Amino acid sequence: MIRISHHRIKCIGCNYCVEVAPNTWQMEEYDGKALLKNTTNKKGFYTKITGDDEYQANKEAADICPVKIITVEKVK
Numbered sequence: 189m190i191r192i193s194h195h196r197i198k199c200i201g202c203n204y205c206v207e208v209a210p211n212t213w214q215m216e217e218y219d220g221k222a223l224l225k226n227t228t229n230k231k232g233f234y235t236k237i238t239g240d241d242e243y244q245a246n247k248e249a250a251d252i253c254p255v256k257i258i259t260v261e262k263v264k
């Protein structure tokens with residue numbers, strides 16, 4: 189399993205995460221920021237636990253994010 193986390197308030201809306209991991213990310217029209225799908229806001233962070241099959245695309249999203257607000261880590 190992996191844990192993906194997004195510090196959404198700092199998102200600049202560049203769309204890169206959606207381009208590399210469209211199954212996990214979407215852009216929100218109301219504020220122009222990315223949303224980690226199927227998550228809710230907890231003190232500014234959006235977090236989900238998901239399967240290893242999403243690791244590669246989301247690691248790429250974390251690497252490409254220009255403001256470095258995506259983290260991806262392996263969990264048990």
Ligand code: SF4
Pocket residue numbers: 198199200201202203204205206221222249252253254255256257258
């Ligand atoms: S790559 Fe980073 S800054 Fe760009 S839309 Fe995604 S979370 Fe926001």
